[in-house]
Amino acid sequence: MNPLCSRCNLVVYPTEKINCLDKYWHSRCFRCEVCNMSLNMKNYKGFEKRPYCNAHYPRVNYTCVADTPENLRLKQQSKTQSQVLYKEDFEKNKGKSYTVVTDTPELQRLKKSQDQVSNFKYHEEFEKSKSSHVQEDFERSKTQHHQPGNPASAPYQPPAAPQGYHYNPAPEPVRPAAAAPPPSAGKRYRAVYDYAAADEDEVSFMDGDVIVDVQQIDEGWMYGRVERTNQQGMLPANYVEAI
Structure with missing residues (x-):
């Protein structure tokens, strides 16, 4: 329809x-x-x-509203109240400044680049700190090993004989510095850091070298032979890892 x-x-x-x-x-x-x-x-x-x-x-x-005394009073009251609220907000936010930044594609790219740089620097500082700690541990272990007061390196002192007894102490066994201990059942280690020998009885090696015939001396030192150079001597235990 x-x-x-x-x-x-x-x-x-x-x-x-x-x-x-x-x-x-x-x-x-x-x-x-x-x-x-x-x-x-x-x-x-x-x-x-x-x-x-x-x-x-x-x-x-x-x-149109006439400006009567009552309307003027209400207008003045509203104006005063607005000033009070403005002053209150001003005092509350005093010293604070806010800048609104638009999240544009260019800012997102810069932010991503800064995050990548910060992450790279963090890992770089971490590796430096790790290397410095390893070097400090090695120097501390080496110092303790070669200290005259270290119990591990101090020569054996026989106990004092009771009064009235006389005996001749056994001669102190002396191992030559160049003599190598027997091999330890073919244990093999790989170097994880470069190391330059600091004493005559130590051996130098590079990161990735294979070290064979390893003999554990104490918690900080080993004795072994570098397969690449066929040189043997003492080496820090925290510079290698077992294969």
């Missing part, structure tokens, strides 16, 4: 029908309510579901 025109109240057929402002109109009936100007869907303006042209579109009228 065809609807009725909102202006002439006659049947509107599909060929001349305009659906606008929740109503149906003939194309010839779609006119301004004031000047009866013919309108279309591009130049009309609706107000309370009625069409108007641009010249006669109803304007919003503002109500």
Whole structure:
């Protein structure tokens, strides 16, 4: 069933029908309510579901309020309250400054680059710190090993004989510095750091060298032969790892 025109109240057929402002109109009936100007869907303006042209579109009228003593008092009170709130917010946020930075693709790229640089520097500092700690442990172990007061390196002192007894102490066994202890069942180690010999009874090696015929001396030192150079001597235990 065809609807009725909102202006002439006659049947509107599909060929001349305009659906606008929740109503149906003939194309010839779609006119301004004031000047009866013919309108279309591009130049009309609706107000309370009625069409108007641009010249006669109803304007919003503002109500003028007289400056009575009561209105002036309320205006002054509102102004004072606004100043109090502004001063309170100012004192609360005093010394604080906020800068809003837009998260653009360029800033995201710079942030990613800074994170990568920071991560690289962190690992670099970590490796330096690790190497320094290993070197300190090695120097401390070496110093303790060669100290005259170290119990591990001090010569054997026989106990004092009771009064009235006399005996000849056994001669102190002396191992030549160049003599190597017997091999320890073919134990093999790999060097994880470079090491330069500091004494005549030590052996130098490089990172990755294979050390064979290893004999454990104490917790800090070993005796072995570097397979690459075929040199043998003492070496720090924390510079190698078992294969």
